[in-house]
Amino acid sequence: MDSIQVNKDTAFITELESIVENDGPYSSWDLFSMAYHAELTTITPKFKGLRAFEYLPHIKFLDHQVDAAEQVIETMNGRAILADEVGLGKTIEAGLILKEYMIRGLVKNALILVPASLVSQWVRELNEKFYIPAVAHRKNYSWDQNIIISSLDTAKRSPHRESILDIEYDFILIDEAHKLKNHKTKNYEFVRSLKKKYCLLLTATPVQNQLIEIFNLISILKPGHLGNYDSFLENYGKDRSKIKQDAYLKQLIQKVMIRNTRQNTTLNNTKRNIQTVWIDFKPEEKEVYDDLESASAGFSSFSKITFLREICSSREACYLSLKKLHEENPNPYIEQVNSKIEKLPHHSKAEKLVELIKQFGDEKVIVFTEYRASQLYLQWILKQHGITSVPFRGGFKRGKKDWMKQLFQNHAQVLIATEAGGEGINLQFCNHLINYDLPWNPMRLEQRIGRIHRYGQEKDVQIYNFATKGTIEEHIMTLLYEKINLFEQVIGNLDAILEELNISNMESEIESIYSESSTVGEVKIKLDNLTSIIKSSMEQSQEEQNYGYN
Amino acid sequence: MAITNLNQFLQDYFVSHRCQILENNDGILKIRLTEEMDRALMNRPFYWHYIKKIGQQGEPMNLTLITNPKKKDEKGEWIHFGSPRLQQIIHHLKENERFTKLFQKVETNQNTPLYPWLVVNLKQSYKGKQKKDEIISIGLQLVNGNMRLEMMDYLKNLPLQMAISDYCYTISPIIKLQSGFKRIEAVISTYIENQTHEWAVESIHELDEEIKTLQHFYEGRTEELEQMEKEMEEIKVRYHPIISQEVINGGIFYLTE
Numbered sequence: 001m002d003s004i005q006v007n008k009d010t011a012f013i014t015e016l017e018s019i020v021e022n023d024g025p026y027s028s029w030d031l032f033s034m035a036y037h038a039e040l041t042t043i044t045p046k047f048k049g050l051r052a053f054e055y056l057p058h059i060k061f062l063d064h065q066v067d068a069a070e071q072v073i074e075t076m077n078g079r080a081i082l083a084d085e086v087g088l089g090k091t092i093e094a095g096l097i098l099k100e101y102m103i104r105g106l107v108k109n110a111l112i113l114v115p116a117s118l119v120s121q122w123v124r125e126l127n128e129k130f131y132i133p134a135v136a137h138r139k140n141y142s143w144d145q146n147i148i149i150s151s152l153d154t155a156k157r158s159p160h161r162e163s164i165l166d167i168e169y170d171f172i173l174i175d176e177a178h179k180l181k182n183h184k185t186k187n188y189e190f191v192r193s194l195k196k197k198y199c200l201l202l203t204a205t206p207v208q209n210q211l212i213e214i215f216n217l218i219s220i221l222k223p224g225h226l227g228n229y230d231s232f233l234e235n236y237g238k239d240r241s242k243i244k245q246d247a248y249l250k251q252l253i254q255k256v257m258i259r260n261t262r263q264n265t266t267l268n269n270t271k272r273n274i275q276t277v278w279i280d281f282k283p284e285e286k287e288v289y290d291d292l293e294s295a296s297a298g299f300s301s302f303s304k305i306t307f308l309r310e311i312c313s314s315r316e317a318c319y320l321s322l323k324k325l326h327e328e329n330p331n332p333y334i335e336q337v338n339s340k341i342e343k344l345p346h347h348s349k350a351e352k353l354v355e356l357i358k359q360f361g362d363e364k365v366i367v368f369t370e371y372r373a374s375q376l377y378l379q380w381i382l383k384q385h386g387i388t389s390v391p392f393r394g395g396f397k398r399g400k401k402d403w404m405k406q407l408f409q410n411h412a413q414v415l416i417a418t419e420a421g422g423e424g425i426n427l428q429f430c431n432h433l434i435n436y437d438l439p440w441n442p443m444r445l446e447q448r449i450g451r452i453h454r455y456g457q458e459k460d461v462q463i464y465n466f467a468t469k470g471t472i473e474e475h476i477m478t479l480l481y482e483k484i485n486l487f488e489q490v491i492g493n494l495d496a497i498l499e500e501l502n503i504s505n506m507e508s509e510i511e512s513i514y515s516e517s518s519t520v521g522e523v524k525i526k527l528d529n530l531t532s533i534i535k536s537s538m539e540q541s542q543e544e545q546n547y548g549y550n
Numbered sequence: 551m552a553i554t555n556l557n558q559f560l561q562d563y564f565v566s567h568r569c570q571i572l573e574n575n576d577g578i579l580k581i582r583l584t585e586e587m588d589r590a591l592m593n594r595p596f597y598w599h600y601i602k603k604i605g606q607q608g609e610p611m612n613l614t615l616i617t618n619p620k621k622k623d624e625k626g627e628w629i630h631f632g633s634p635r636l637q638q639i640i641h642h643l644k645e646n647e648r649f650t651k652l653f654q655k656v657e658t659n660q661n662t663p664l665y666p667w668l669v670v671n672l673k674q675s676y677k678g679k680q681k682k683d684e685i686i687s688i689g690l691q692l693v694n695g696n697m698r699l700e701m702m703d704y705l706k707n708l709p710l711q712m713a714i715s716d717y718c719y720t721i722s723p724i725i726k727l728q729s730g731f732k733r734i735e736a737v738i739s740t741y742i743e744n745q746t747h748e749w750a751v752e753s754i755h756e757l758d759e760e761i762k763t764l765q766h767f768y769e770g771r772t773e774e775l776e777q778m779e780k781e782m783e784e785i786k787v788r789y790h791p792i793i794s795q796e797v798i799n800g801g802i803f804y805l806t807e
Contacts, residue, residue: 006742006793029710031566032801034563035647043685057619077679105681133634195780195784
């Protein structure tokens with residue numbers, strides 16, 4: 001075969017000559033033959049199959065993850081979009097692929113571009129799970145490291161940009177690749193000009209609005225695979241529903257994209273059981289709530305919403321906020337309310353919590369609350385009832401987070417957390433979760449549940465949502481969460497849907513509904529409208545995602 | 551033969567480096583390192599720099615390696631084929647054990663000639679769409695030009711040592727090392743030529759297909775010529791079939807025949 005290039009080893013024999021000339025140093029037979037056997041062990045004897053498993057005996061891969069990695073390496077030749085739904089382990093698949101390429105000696109240097117908030121998580125995951133010596137990019141580092149992780153925003157800025165574009169990378173990975181959907185952006189232009197051999201694009205939402213988005217993603221990997229820009233636009237236009245009709249297009253897309261959904265993976269085995277736990281305020285608690293609700297002087301309607309939410313959580317949370325406001329801006333009305341709060345008995349919700357946890361026996365429970373003050377109070381009240389607990393906050397340093405996780409796993413029954421934190425910890429060994437207060441942002445709710453309902457979870461997940469009757473909590477529960485069925489299903493593309501609807505911050509959206517409405521009835525109607533819109537785009541989108549790619 | 555018994559392999563490795571085995575029981579191997587091995591494996595150059603500066607001997611560390619996965623939670627490092635420690639040891643071996651000169655051990659009281667052999671162990675990689683490796687071990691007798699394949703398997707049954715046995719003497723090579731190596735390369739070239747190389751055919755097919763697709767993509771977009779050339783180059787790098795050879799190690803062996 002003339003077209004095969006043969007690279008010979010020309011250095012060895014000259015080196016041997018000079019060693020012989022100097023008469024040494026020589027290896028003993030034992031070490032000489034050990035080096036030979038070590039090489040025999042580390043070679044890759046076959047073109048096909050994955051060797052990485054031998055190197056990663058501590059990881060239990062799921063079938064769909066193994067299939068994905070094999071498919072990317074063997075049939076897609078190392079350039080692919082990994083588009084699994086959230087929580088199915090795209091990172092694991094990507095790590096496995098990178099590991100395999102490194103073992104085979106096909107990848108020596110790699111550039112991994114991820115959102116800034118995920119850089120350290122990626123570093124940890126690759127180091128600890130995959131033994132891939134990846135490092136986070138730091139100031140004054142050279143980009144010419146072996147495996148380097150950075151944010152796209154840093155990488156595309158001068159002077160980094162210039163140094164990066166000079167390097168030929170064996171492997172490029174881009175997480176949250178849907179940010180590259182528009183070919184006119186700086187991000188897109190930058191990624192396309194990178195010099196690369198293998199390339200993985202990770203996104204849970206490959207198509208959000210228009211089919212041209214997937215065309216743009218694929219053009220990074222395999223330009224021309226879907227034809228050229230003009231012809232594609234002509235055939236498929238901007239209409240994403242075309243993907244349903246066109247079997248040929250679907251087939252082409254499947255050649256460069258892998259999408260697993262919960263429905264087609266074994267992860268579907270564990271279910272979510274959702275239960276709403278209603279709490280009735282004691283008369284004196286209700287009185288304070290009503291006082292706050294009817295108050296009109298001294299604070300904005302935004303703060304009022306906060307106080308109402310806080311009094312539903314704990315006396316302490318509300319008391320502290322009111323006190324702070326009073327100190328800044330003395331107000332006799334607040335003083336009066338606070339003196340009522342001081343006299344309140346134990347919070348009804350906290351009592352309910354104790355009662356519920358006692359029913360679990362010694363099973364592990366995670367409790368999420370929105371407020372630091374409630375967190376402390378709950379820790380105290382659980383202790384009064386002989387229930388051990390540890391606190392958890394998003395602001396904890398990494399080491400402390402790990403330590404708390406360990407304490408929880410080995411010594412305490414309850415973890416009380418204020419923040420789910422997308423980059424928090426994974427707690428699959430626990431299958432009870434109590435939402436002591438509900439967040440107003442559905443994405444945060446999904447993140448909370450995602451801490452325990454992810455791969456590795458072996459039992460069905462039990463979720464308890466606390467809500468106090470006749471309060472702001474009841475509206476959110478019945479009008480928002482129950483209506484869009486948020487608890488039952490995983491909505492991987494909820495963030496995309498909200499973006500599409502131009503709702504960037506759900507929480508402030510709801511807050512403004514409250515502050516701009518004059519009656520409870522008006523609030524209800526507006527909330528109802530909001531959820532109807534979300535619900536209908538969710539159904540539409542779900543249908544398309546599933547039909548389009550599976 | 552690859553490494554099948556990791557525990558044995560590690561013990562041999564440390565013994566060969568004159569480390570003391572403190573304990574080896576049920577997959578838990580406890581070693582007292584020598585200074586040399588501490589420097590090679592423990593990654594603490596500042597300690598050694600400091601201790602030598604103040605004129606002290608220094609204390610090499612103990613290392614506990616666990617090869618039995620059932621014991622991996624005990625005190626020590628769990629070592630397996632993917633663990634950084636084993637990679638480090640393998641790397642250390644490959645770096646340091648590249649050249650040798652060995653003599654066959656002979657029990658004799660008569661003058662016995664030993665013939666020089668050039669032994670080369672080589673890794674050959676085939677890289678197209680995918681990649682695979684094979685290992686070739688060849689010996690060439692440097693007097694009569696005889697060649698032997700699977701040389702390492704042959705050698706492992708001979709007693710070998712670093713010094714020449716009593717009453718033995720070596721015959722001078724007639725074939726020079728450089729030309730001996732050329733003969734070995736020639737044999738490997740013939741071996742390559744005799745293969746059918748479906749892997750390369752497939753890779754070239756894929757390469758052509760992707761280049762065609764690419765050209766279609768850029769039809770009429772002359773302003774993006776540079777980008778197109780970059781991408782074309784990437785396709786070539788990814789698919790162009792290459793066979794590369796890399797000598798693992800080799801040396802001169804003096805054998806009785």
